Amino acid sequence: MPEQPIVKMVNISKRFGAVQALDRVSLDVNEGEVLGLLGDNGAGKSTLIKILAGIFPPTEGEIYFEGKPVRLSSPKEARELGIETVHQKLSLVDIMTISRNFFLGREPVKKIGPFSFLDKRKMDEECRKVVTQVGVRVRDPNEYVSILSGGERQAISIGRAMYFGARILILDEPMTALSVREQRTVIEEVKNAKAAGAAIIFITHNVYHVYPVADRFVILDKGKKIGEVTKAEVTAEELTEIVAAGSMTGEPEIGS
Amino acid sequence: MANEENARDRDQGSLAARITTRLRRNPAVGVIGAFLVLFVIFSSLNSSFLSVKNLTGIFTIVSELGIVTIGIAFVMITGEFDLSVSSVYALSGFLFVTLANQINSLLALFVTLAIAVAIGFINGLITVRVRLPSFITTLGMQMFIRGILLAVTGGASVSYHGDRIVPAMFTNIVGQGFRPSHLWFIVITVVFSLILTRTRYGNWVYATGGDREVARAMGVHVDRVKIQNFMISAVLAALSGCIVLTRFKIANAAFGVGMELEAIAAAVIGGTFLTGGYGTIIGAFFGALIMGMMRTGLIMSGAPAYWYQAFVGAILVIAATINLKLHRIEM
Numbered sequence: 001m002p003e004q005p006i007v008k009m010v011n012i013s014k015r016f017g018a019v020q021a022l023d024r025v026s027l028d029v030n031e032g033e034v035l036g037l038l039g040d041n042g043a044g045k046s047t048l049i050k051i052l053a054g055i056f057p058p059t060e061g062e063i064y065f066e067g068k069p070v071r072l073s074s075p076k077e078a079r080e081l082g083i084e085t086v087h088q089k090l091s092l093v094d095i096m097t098i099s100r101n102f103f104l105g106r107e108p109v110k111k112i113g114p115f116s117f118l119d120k121r122k123m124d125e126e127c128r129k130v131v132t133q134v135g136v137r138v139r140d141p142n143e144y145v146s147i148l149s150g151g152e153r154q155a156i157s158i159g160r161a162m163y164f165g166a167r168i169l170i171l172d173e174p175m176t177a178l179s180v181r182e183q184r185t186v187i188e189e190v191k192n193a194k195a196a197g198a199a200i201i202f203i204t205h206n207v208y209h210v211y212p213v214a215d216r217f218v219i220l221d222k223g224k225k226i227g228e229v230t231k232a233e234v235t236a237e238e239l240t241e242i243v244a245a246g247s248m249t250g251e252p253e254i255g256s
Numbered sequence: 257m258a259n260e261e262n263a264r265d266r267d268q269g270s271l272a273a274r275i276t277t278r279l280r281r282n283p284a285v286g287v288i289g290a291f292l293v294l295f296v297i298f299s300s301l302n303s304s305f306l307s308v309k310n311l312t313g314i315f316t317i318v319s320e321l322g323i324v325t326i327g328i329a330f331v332m333i334t335g336e337f338d339l340s341v342s343s344v345y346a347l348s349g350f351l352f353v354t355l356a357n358q359i360n361s362l363l364a365l366f367v368t369l370a371i372a373v374a375i376g377f378i379n380g381l382i383t384v385r386v387r388l389p390s391f392i393t394t395l396g397m398q399m400f401i402r403g404i405l406l407a408v409t410g411g412a413s414v415s416y417h418g419d420r421i422v423p424a425m426f427t428n429i430v431g432q433g434f435r436p437s438h439l440w441f442i443v444i445t446v447v448f449s450l451i452l453t454r455t456r457y458g459n460w461v462y463a464t465g466g467d468r469e470v471a472r473a474m475g476v477h478v479d480r481v482k483i484q485n486f487m488i489s490a491v492l493a494a495l496s497g498c499i500v501l502t503r504f505k506i507a508n509a510a511f512g513v514g515m516e517l518e519a520i521a522a523a524v525i526g527g528t529f530l531t532g533g534y535g536t537i538i539g540a541f542f543g544a545l546i547m548g549m550m551r552t553g554l555i556m557s558g559a560p561a562y563w564y565q566a567f568v569g570a571i572l573v574i575a576a577t578i579n580l581k582l583h584r585i586e587m
Contacts, residue, residue, distance in 0.1 A: 055473060076475035090473040093466035095533045104463050105475035107456040117454045 004067050005030050006199050007052070007083075007168060012061035014047050021047045023223045024061070029168060029199050034190065036210035037203045038243050039220035045203045046088075048220070049170050052201075053085040054078035076105070082167030084160075086174060091157040092145045099127040099141035102160050126163070134159040134189060151182025158189045162196055169198045175209045187213055207243060211236040221246040284539040286578055287526045290571075291542050291549070298553030305556055312433030316503070318548035319441035322541060323496040324515060325522040326448050327489030329540040332523055333452070334485050335465040335532025336390035340379060341493035342515040343401035344372055348494035349501040349511055350405060356418030365422050369494050375401070376490030380483030390486075398516065405509040413508040416501065423502040437499045444492070449537035461485065465532030521568055522547045525575040534583070546571070 005028040014022040022044045029035055039045045051058045054072035063070050065081050072078045078085075092101045103123050109116040127141040134155040136148070145153065154174050161169050171190070175183045190213050194200060202210045210217075217234070219227045219242055227248040229239075242248055298305045305311075324341050331338045348368045355364035379397055383390040416423075426437050452458040463471035464478045471478050501507050526543030528535030550571070551564050 053473070074475065075473055079475060085473070087470075087473055090467075090470050093463050093470050093533070095466045096462055100459055100462065104459060104471070107459055109456060116456070117450075118456065118459065120454075 003031055006066060008064040008067075009048070009052065010062045010064070012048065012051060012058045012063075014044075014051065014056075015059045021223055022051075022058070025220065025223070025225045027218055027225070029201060030216075031199055032194065032197060033215045034194055034200045034202060034210075034213050036207075036214035036217040037201055037220070038205070038207060038210070038217055038239065040205055040243055040246070042222070043205075043220040044223040045205075045220055046172055047223075049085065049172055049201060049203060052078065052083060052168075053087075053170060054083070079106075079164070082165055083170065084162075084164060084166035084168070085170040086154065086157040086161060086172065088173040088176060092148075092153055094144070094146040096145060097142045098131065098138065098145055098148070098156065099123045101145055102127040102130070102141070102156070102163075106164065130159040130163050131156055135185065149182065151178050151185050154178070154182075154186050155189055158186070158193060162193055162198065166193070166198050168201065169193050170201045170203070172203045173205075174202070175204065175206070183209065205243065207236050207239045211239065219243060219248075284527060284536050284542065286582065287539050287542040287546065287575070290525070290575065291546050294546060294549060294553070298549065298557065301553070301557035305553060309433045310552065310556070312435070312438070314548050314552045315438050315441075316433070316435055317551065318544050319435075319437045320496050320500050321515070321518060321522060321547060322441050322544035323444055323499070324493050325519045325526070325540045325544045326444060326537055327492035328516070328519040329523040329526070329528050329535055329537060330448070330452070330461065330485045331390070331489045332520070332528045332530065333461055333465045333532060333535045334482050335468070336383060336482060336485070337520070338379065338394045338486060338489045339391065339516045340375070340394040340397035340401065341489060341519060342512040343398045343405070344375055344490050344493040345497035345500075345512040345515060346507075346509060347375075347401050347405055348372055348497035349507040350409065350414065350509060352422075352498045352501055353414045353416050353418070353507040356416065356422065357414070361418045361420075361422040362425075364418065365498055368498060369491050372490040372494030373487050376487035377483060379490065380486035383486070384479040384482050402509070402513075409509045411509060413506045415506045422498065426499045427502040435503075437503075440495075440499070445537055445541045448488075452537055457481070457484075462533060465529075465534070467533070518547060518568070519544075521572045524572060524579075527575075527579050529579075529583075530576075 007029040009025070009027040011024045011026055012022055013020070013024055025044070025048060027048065037045050037049070050056060052063065052072070054075045054077050057071070057073060063072060070081065075085075093104070096104075100123070108119040108122050110119045124141045131138060131141065136152045136155055148156070158169070158171070174186050178186065190200060190202065194213075202214060204210050214231060216230050217228070217239060218225060219239075226246065227242060324345065328338055328341060348371075351371060352364050352368045355367055375397065379390070379394050382388055383393045424436075426440065427435050429435055452461060460471065460476045460481050463474070463476055464481045468478050497512065500511065522543035523535065523540050524530065524543070525546055526535070526539030526541070528539065547568060550567050554563050554567060555561055
């Protein structure tokens with residue numbers, strides 16, 4: 001009997017006014033796998049994972065976490081289940097320090113009388129540890145995020161997600177605007193996260209970004225799921241063709 | 257051995273680096289420097305500037321503006337404006353007198369502050385729900401309250417006949433011009449500074465103003481934070497309005513006109529960003545101190561009172577420019 005998927009999204013639809021962003025998309029994520037979520041711009045990839053991250057609810061459809069139905073009505077609830085997201089541009093506040101960013105929304109406190117104050121020492125120490133682990137060199141966790149490069153930001157965001165015990169790590173276009181070397185760092189981080197036992201959903205429109213690390217692919221186009229394949233079944237070239245054509249047959253849709 | 261020494265070197269290096277970075281980066285350093293320079297200038301222009309009586313007199317005015325400025329700074333750090341503080345200030349003074357003339361003054365104070373909290377809540381709710389720029393929401397609130405106040409009172413003043421509890425708490429002179437309001441201002445500065453820099457709420461305030469979408473994605477209830485800050489701003493403006501009232505013993509619907517811009521100027525001089533995400537309460541404290549000192553200092557050095565505005569204008573632009581440059585270097 002196959003293991004049950006850690007997350008099951010069933011017939012998810014999302015409408016923004018007149019726009020049908022998602023149309024009955026189903027998605028399974030299995031324990032310990034790297035799932036490449038592919039599709040051209042506007043395919044609905046980000047909408048789908050924003051629903052899973054609790055940023056907004058689906059118009060229709062159900063989500064099951066470890067077999068139990070869940071309603072994710074805020075990012076906080078998703079994170080409590082261990083669904084951690086590294087958004088394309090939504091992970092760190094530029095004009096805050098690395099350490100304040102690291103614990104944003106989950107700040108450790110110590111009690112002094114009836115008052116709770118930030119445990120700055122713990123914040124700085126833990127943050128420094130993780131930042132060093134992911135290979136980012138900073139003088140001080142109290143440096144501003146704005147001094148970091150795109151790759152460093154992604155590495156720290158992934159490190160943070162793992163530090164908080166991510167069971168499912170969602171990476172939304174983590175390689176966009178990164179240099180080739182920085183892309184390698186991110187790939188290393190993805191491998192480390194996988195080794196640590198997390199299931200990973202890697203969203204991209206560039207097949208070559210995810211092909212080296214992925215086990216399985218789901219392809220979206222114009223809000224619909226058009227295919228699902230394991231790595232053994234396709235080459236990167238074929239996948240690119242599917243994403244570009246917007247259909248599994250490999251032929252461009254004609255006169256639809 | 258060598259390794260240990262290396263490690264120690266590194267630690268010392270990072271400690272020294274940390275201290276200089278802290279200093280360089282603390283938004284309050286610039287404003288404290290400016291304060292000291294102006295203080296020396298005014299002291300040398302007129303020897304009586306340094307008298308205790310004069311300094312406490314300055315601090316009385318500074319306390320009233322400063323308490324409002326702290327609230328404004330909170331709102332501005334979340335990336336919003338509160339232009340209604342000047343009207344809340346006038347309304348609260350008026351409300352407090354009217355109530356205290358009938359009932360226990362402490363109770364009157366609480367009722368007044370509660371009404372201010374409600375006004376702040378409405379400001380915040382309209383801003384986050386309708387997605388109206390707070391500049392518009394609070395400008396509307398400012399005109400609305402001021403208009404009603406003028407219409408109801410017909411511009412006539414009311415004088416205070418209530419008990420002595422609240423005046424004793426705030427403004428009765430203790431000696432040499434010292435008033436309890438000075439202590440209130442200092443305590444409020446310390447408390448709100450701690451809230452902003454040392455609590456989870458403070459972290460959310462910075463994040464909400466720094467990048468609303470990131471803050472939301474990281475689980476911060478950004479709308480709630482904004483509404484709470486509008487409430488803080490309104491209640492501090494109301495408190496200041498009551499403090500002024502117990503000093504003057506009369507309330508008038510025209511009190512505090514233009515004060516919102518003075519408070520914004522003080523916050524900006526203190527290093528707060530108009531765009532949100534950055535600023536300190538210590539900076540706001542010194543910003544208000546500079547404003548109050550200039551007002552008195554200019555008059556004492558023989559300049560006509562009108563010069564005050566011109567100076568504030570110039571210093572505002574200079575301070576904002578310096579803050580922006582420092583920020584660019586740092587980030």
